[in-house]
Each structure stands twice: as structure tokens, then as C-alpha cells.
Amino acid sequence: MSVRDLKGGKRYWVLSACLVWLVFTLFPLYWVAITSLKSPVDVVGGPTYIPFVDFQPTLKAWKDLFSGARGGFFSTFWASTIVGLSASVIATLVGSMAAYALVRFPFKVRLASGIIFFIVAMGGYLLGSEVFGVNPAMASIVAFCVALALSIFLNRFALPGAVLGNDDIIFWFVSQRLFPPIVVAFALFLLYTEMGKLGFKMTDTYFGLTLAYVAFSLPIVVWLMRDFIAILPVDVEEAALVENVPSWRIFFGIVLPMARPGLIATFVITLAFVWNEFLFALFLTNSKWQTLPILVAGQNSQRGDEWWAISAAALVAIIPMVIIAGLLGRLMRSGLTIGAVK
């Protein structure tokens, strides 16, 4: 049944229910917007609702924000933008490649070689750091590389035990997002600090933060893009194969353009994740590469609950995402029409 089928009074009931819901969702935004225009007196002296009627709007919060009186606003905005964009672009691209491979080629991973990887990586690390007293970061890097090479090599042989397929690999990807991010954030922080001791500065760097976000976003990207790629007609790629088009060109020249709506959707979702991400940014940055969520949260702690300042900062954090989602949403819809040609 569709709303269009409803007659007379029922229609108005549905309409008013929708309106109530609209007000319900828009009100917080409205509240943030007017609060950012209030003076401290108007905020603490009980609720006021309508500018010029209830209270006299002032741009003080905005002036403070842009003048940098409350933390480097421009550098934070810049950090959020460039880390967000680059992490989303890289994650979408790399994740799409992984998704394509997982859709088109069957993989066989032997459970035994996975276990060997785990044992060698953990054991090697413990051995290196506890017994031989090697620096922990170095020990983990070496153990990881050895374990990876060994397990890939051993995977060629008929080891006993279960053989995992593409669906298991996908599940493994997604499962990385099933446990609380704080676990990862803490581990990453330790790893980055250790790497810092080796001379690779990772905390509070563009590289470190972007890398963390790429890793953090990949599971979702792979999971989303797998479905978008799976619906593409394989004939089209085969037609290109027969034309002697190299694989990388098939991927970039044919698969990606055909998956454009999905790519855009995935990009926007990833960008939203990274843009709003708080925990990693809190752990991995301290000044130079601080992102907007940290700035917004910071408004609270520095000098008490200055809601007008928090509101202005929150709006700045929201608006770019709204614009991007709107623009790309339109692009996405225009892309849907060129999809598969039957």
C-alpha cells in the first residue's frame, strides 16, 4: 500500500504525522543554529526560541570561532578536510579493488595457515621483545612480515583443516568492526608511539591519521562495494577481455565507471564516518592534526559549558557534510540511470 492510495482524512493524518517527524528531526538543528547566535545571558537565563523576539542575536560566538580565540579553527577545519578526503578516496579505491577481487576471483585460505600466521606473529613478537630484548615495534614488524610470508607460502600446500572461501574473507573483514573501537584505538596508539621511538613519527601526523582512517574504513568499503560490484554484468568485462584490454584498464575504465553510483555512495558514507570520528582522533592527535570533533568537544571542557561556542563549532562541522551529501547524492542518481544495459 502506498500513501498515494489513501483518501481524504487518512491522507491528512499521514501528512501531519510526517510533519511532526520533520519538526522532531529539524528542531535540534534549529536549536543549535539559534544557540550559536545567542549571547551568554540568553543561554543561561532560561529557554528562548525566536531570534529578535525572544532574544537579540549576536555574532560573537562566530567571531570568536573564526578569530581562533578558541583553538585554531582554520587549521582544525583544514586537518579534518584533508584527512577526511584523502582517507575516503584511498579507502574507497583500495576497498573497491579488494571487493572486485573478492567478487570475481575465488580465493582459498586454509584455516591452518591462518593459525600459523597468528602463532608466528604473536610468538615471534614475544620472543623478540621478551627474550632477545629487541625494541617492541621492530619485533612486531619483523614477526608480522615473517608470519605473513610464511603463511602465504604454506597456503599453497594441502594443509589439514577447513578451507575458507570468499564469504569467510568478507566476514573476517567486517568482523574487524564488530569489537569496540577503543580496543583498536588503544592498540594503534601504542603501535604508533613505538614506531615514533624508531624514528617514524606517526602520532599527530597527516600520514598516521590518514592511515588509521583508511584501515578503519576498509571493512565497510569492501562490504558495500562487494554488493555494488556483484550486480555488474560480467559479460561487459568479458567483452573487454576478448578485446585484449589489460585487467587494470578493465577495472579503472569499465568496472569503476559502471559502479559509479555505488562508489559515490560508499565515498560519502566513508567520508561521514571519518569526518565524525572522535576516538582515533583523540588518541592519535594532539595539536597539529586535530580534527573538528575534537575541537567541538574541546569547547566544552576549556571554560565550562559555553553552549554558544559549541553550537557554532558544531554547525561548522555539520554544514560541509550536508553540502557534500547533497551534491554527490544528485550525481549518484544521475549515475543510476546509466547502470546495466540489457
Next chain:
Amino acid sequence: MATINIENVTKSFGEVEVIPSLDLQVADGEFVVLVGPSGCGKTTTLRMIAGLETATSGTVSIGSRDVTHLRPGLRNCAMVFQSYALFPHMTVGENITYGMKVRGEDKQKAHAAMKEASRILNLDDYLDRKPAELSGGQRQRVAIGRALVRDPDVFLFDEPLSNLDAKLRIEMRTEIKQLHRRLKSTIVYVTHDQVEAMTMADRVVVMQGGVIEQAADPITLYERPRNLFVASFIGAPSMNMLAGQVAMEDGQPVFVSNNGFRVPAPAHLATAAGEAMVLGIRPEHTGEDSSLGPCIKATVIEMEPLGPHTLLIGKVGDEKFTAQMPASNKSQPDDVVDVYLDRSKLHFFRASDGLALRESA
């Protein structure tokens, strides 16, 4: 242009054997049509020639090259897919020249080839359109155009007309045939439609269950089907089959139907006396003219006037029987009608293995 040589090829998908063993030679410039019911392995065979599937065993050669393990791009085949498989984000022009562009061929040359193909295929007005803005027939022509500009050794078509409506299908049939006459190219064409196969092919390869039942020119296939399957698959409406056995009367072989009628059989069937046999006769070789040959009695179920003649859909005993009667025949359902069989057009198939028994064989 080149020959194709498929020798002892088998193909299995995992445990499932789709093609038990296949041998097929295609001559240079020959138009070969693979035909058979859905799922009989036509597409798989075509894809093994193109390199999209690898033969499980055996060899595939194109010209003098053994291409069994060569990747598709290096086989110099052009393939037209059932779904057309156009690149949806490219215009018609880009679709046609994409392969040349990727292979780094000269731009001017690519453009000239594209112009030539679009002229042959009447696509001049659509070069800047996207595939989504084209009709089925136009998309089909773009797919053919994309194959044309390659100047390949072999053209491969996989049911290219099955998504078109009936009228367009007949038009495109003629166009593809003319194209073949002009290019003199080697073509392997797959269809499940026996009319398409008969009308287009130099040679028709009838397949069933991954096995070639018969490979011959259309007329031979029609007049001398090798076995029951080919006989019933080729021709529309299909051949009537009546079960019975061969008996000897006065030293002459006679076919005695399970329904009780008798038809004098050719002399060479004497050796098969006593064997269970199937008599085949095409509807177009029956009639009401008593000079044709032996007579059987058919009960009318329905009359189907087609204009030039009328089909009598009926039964002989409990076996279905279709006869082609002159338009003047006004029989009614439930009438019992004398139907005469053209004695020179009778086919006899041994019931045990379905093979046709013929004088020369």
C-alpha cells in the same frame, strides 16, 4: 581469417561434465551454427574458442596456432554476446573504437574503421548516443560494429538475436548473412532456434548434452537426419514419429505400427526384420492426395488454417500426428481422415539407438 580446429575437447565445471568429448573443424570463411536445446553446451563451446573458458582437456587451434591455453585477448577472436555487453558509460562511437584505442592503434585508422562499420550497420546517426538511449536492434548493431572493426580471425556470436522481437530478428538474420558474404569471414554462431540455424548456416552443428549429434549443411540435415533427435529437432512443425516394428511379408519388409496400420518399407530394412522401429514423416510430406503413397487414418483434434495450407493436428491411435492438408480441406474435430504419406520421404529409425537406417548407410 582462419580455420578453427577443436580436437578431443572436454569441459567440466567442478564435478559436472558438460562436454564429454568434442571434435569440430570449421573451414576458413565458413559460417557454422551451433544449435541445440538450452543447456547443451553451445555457449561453453563458444567460450572455449574465445578463451573465456579453458578446455579441461584436448586442444583448440585457430589457424595454425594452438590457442588452448592462450588468454582471450591474444586469440584475435571477436565476440558478440547475447546481452550485447556494451560499455554503458561510453557512446556508440567510443564503444566501437575502445578496443583499438586500448591497443594503441592509430587514431585516424580507428576513426576510419568506425566510420566504415557505422556505415555498414546504419549507425551514423547514433554515434554520440549512449547504449541506454538505443533500441534493442541498434544495440545489437553496435555490438556487431565493435566486432567488425577488429578485423578478427574468427567471429563468435552467442544467441545475438534472442533478445529481439520476431520481425527485427528476421531482418538482422539477413543483415548478418550479407555481412558474412561481404567479409568472407569465419563465423561460429550459437542459437537455440533451429530456423535461425537453417536459414543462416553453411553448416549446422546439432548438439545435445555436450555431444554433436550431426554436423551437416541445412538441406542434408533436413532430408537425411542422422538420428531421432536431429529429426525431431530440425523442422517446424516437427516430424511425426510413429512407433512400430519391421515384419516380413512375402519376402518384403513392412513397417507395422503399434496402432495397427502397415506401411511398405524399403528393401534395405529387410536386415532389420523383427526389430522395434520408429517411422518418421514430416507434416509437409503428408496430404490427401492418394497417389503419394500409403494411407493411415488420423483423428482430427484441431484444424489450423495458415493460408497457403491447413495443418491438421490430430492423433493416430494414441500418438500425436500433424498433417499438412490443402486449404480446401474442411475436416472437423473428431472426424477420422485418410492421410497419405509420401513414400519417398519416409524415415526409419531403429528404436534401440535412435539411428536412422538408410540405403546408402
